[in-house]
Amino acid sequence: MKTLHLETLDLTPVRMGWDIPPHINRTVKGTPLSIAGQRYERGIWMNAPCSIPLRLDGQARRLRCGFGHEDLVQSANYEAPRLRFQVELDGEIQFDSDWMASGDPARYLDLDLSEASSLILRIVPENAQVGNAQGNWIHPELDYAGAVPFLELAAPEEAPALPPPDGYSSFLPGQRWFDTDGVPIQAHGAGLLEVDGTYYMYGEHKGGTTSFWPKSRVDIIGVGVYSSQDLMNWKNEGIVLPATPQDPESPLHPSNVLERPKVQYNARTGNYVMWVKSQDAHYSWGHAMVAQSDSPTGPFEIVSSERPWKDRSFGDFALYQENGTGYLIIATGKVETTFVYRLSPDFLRIEEELSAAYPGEKREAPALLKQENLYYLITSGKSGWAPNPTRYATATSLEGPWTDQGLLFVGDEDENSFRSQPTFVLQAGEELIYMGDRWDQRDLGDSRYIWLPITLKEQTLSASWQDSWTLRQHSDLSDPSESSDPNSPAS
Numbered sequence: 195m196k197t198l199h200l201e202t203l204d205l206t207p208v209r210m211g212w213d214i215p216p217h218i219n220r221t222v223k224g225t226p227l228s229i230a231g232q233r234y235e236r237g238i239w240m241n242a243p244c245s246i247p248l249r250l251d252g253q254a255r256r257l258r259c260g261f262g263h264e265d266l267v268q269s270a271n272y273e274a275p276r277l278r279f280q281v282e283l284d285g286e287i288q289f290d291s292d293w294m295a296s297g298d299p300a301r302y303l304d305l306d307l308s309e310a311s312s313l314i315l316r317i318v319p320e321n322a323q324v325g326n327a328q329g330n331w332i333h334p335e336l337d338y339a340g341a342v343p344f345l346e347l348a349a350p351e352e353a354p355a356l357p358p359p360d361g362y363s364s365f366l367p368g369q370r371w372f373d374t375d376g377v378p379i380q381a382h383g384a385g386l387l388e389v390d391g392t393y394y395m396y397g398e399h400k401g402g403t404t405s406f407w408p409k410s411r412v413d414i415i416g417v418g419v420y421s422s423q424d425l426m427n428w429k430n431e432g433i434v435l436p437a438t439p440q441d442p443e444s445p446l447h448p449s450n451v452l453e454r455p456k457v458q459y460n461a462r463t464g465n466y467v468m469w470v471k472s473q474d475a476h477y478s479w480g481h482a483m484v485a486q487s488d489s490p491t492g493p494f495e496i497v498s499s500e501r502p503w504k505d506r507s508f509g510d511f512a513l514y515q516e517n518g519t520g521y522l523i524i525a526t527g528k529v530e531t532t533f534v535y536r537l538s539p540d541f542l543r544i545e546e547e548l549s550a551a552y553p554g555e556k557r558e559a560p561a562l563l564k565q566e567n568l569y570y571l572i573t574s575g576k577s578g579w580a581p582n583p584t585r586y587a588t589a590t591s592l593e594g595p596w597t598d599q600g601l602l603f604v605g606d607e608d609e610n611s612f613r614s615q616p617t618f619v620l621q622a623g624e625e626l627i628y629m630g631d632r633w634d635q636r637d638l639g640d641s642r643y644i645w646l647p648i649t650l651k652e653q654t655l656s657a658s659w660q661d662s663w664t665l666r667q668h669s670d671l672s673d674p675s676e677s678s679d680p681n682s683p684a685s
């Protein structure tokens with residue numbers, strides 16, 4: 195009988211979703227493995243959910259190992275979901291640790307493998323949407339006779355959907371969405387703008403590798419824009435605010451974060467004004483980047499990049515205009531409140547605070563709509579990349595007061611907005627459209643778009659899940675009603 199230390203196996207084909215294998219004898223930061231203050235020389239670090247499948251063919255006798263949460267997460271003060279450590283033999287779970295919390299001491303396992311032909315070591319996070327689900331297998335070893343076990347990897351679970359050969363004739367929420375070149379659309383945290391019957395969609399290009407320390411993020415590529423006449427088939431118009439790899443001091447340096455671009459046309463100056471949430475990789479600043487261009491397809495030039503207030507961070511926001519006056523609706527951090535501000539006449543600066551919705555509440559992802567003299571403010575809760583219930587509030591004036599009206603979605607049994615977070619609400623002809631992101635924090639560029647029709651009845655908004663849907667009146671698309679459309683250039 196021989197002893198095989200599992201960390202000596204080549205685990206490079208095992209993937210944790212960020213396209214990296216588990217780490218051997220070290221954490222993601224390169225530090226030694228540590229559980230509840232105890233350091234370990236040998237082991238396997240994994241970011242859950244992650245499985246190591248081994249073919250044993252009845253050659254192995256016992257598995258011995260320790261396991262527990264990696265301390266690194268706790269020490270860095272990141273939210274860490276509870277984890278369970280499981281061992282599966284021939285398709286049956288033979289060991290299940292139950293939920294273990296960050297800081298719990300390591301536990302040990304000595305399992306009879308009695309002729310098993312396959313073994314899976316698995317770590318499962320309680321909430322798969324929360325990052326930093328880091329666990330360690332400590333000194334894992336097998337007693338075995340005969341051949342060394344080898345990895346047995348399952349085929350990738352999902353074959354990518356293909357674009358319809360003749361283009362889209364319906365919205366397919368949650369499915370991969372391809373542009374007119376057949377390439378997946380990269381427009382996350384998007385904002386829409388209608389100009390003379392053409393829709394422009396501005397969004398985060400997250401088509402790079404997702405890294406996951408200190409948080410899930412992708413190096414900045416830039417703000418991309420797509421154009422469409424029917425809102426379903428989108429042509430890539432390129433990057434209108436690109437990253438600046440040559441300038442490490444710039445907030446547009448790839449090492450930072452750029453999110454949720456929104457654009458409004460300013461009839462006074464003839465410029466398209468873009469606001470973007472700009473952050474460092476730790477999400478510790480929260481600046482407003484303002485850029486403008488004389489064309490909807492850019493290029494956009496930065497006008498300013500600063501935190502407008504000392505006591506509030508610049509969080510998720512919406513832009514809105516009415517009768518040529520611009521407004522910023524912003525979920526600020528530190529002072530956790532969603533504020534409405536009036537912008538300067540050129541839309542480049544914040545001028546005056548008008549009202550506060552949800553004072554003291556952590557809200558995010560605001561989107562604003564006006565219908566028949568009532569303002570509807572849609573927001574998510576605040577839970578990072580993890581989805582949560584979407585609510586809306588109404589007011590008869592942008593000066594408030596705002597009244598919460600409850601949940602937007604019906605039939606949303608998991609209370610996670612059908613796994614999405616709002617980014618925009620669009621009035622297109624007769625149709626009101628909820629636009630949200632289904633963030634995939636393991637591969638942010640593959641986050642899906644959840645667009646759903648909103649029903650408005652007796653001043654009540656509601657939306658429900660649709661696998662596939664179409665606009666009621668295509669012909670009305672380029673004729674949004676004037677006064678109430680936040681998205682078309684002021685005339």
Ligand code: GAL
Binds near residue numbers: 409454510576577578
């Ligand atoms: C979300 C926010 C996203 C992104 C994410 C990072 O709540 O809406 O735009 O910033 O947090 O965790």
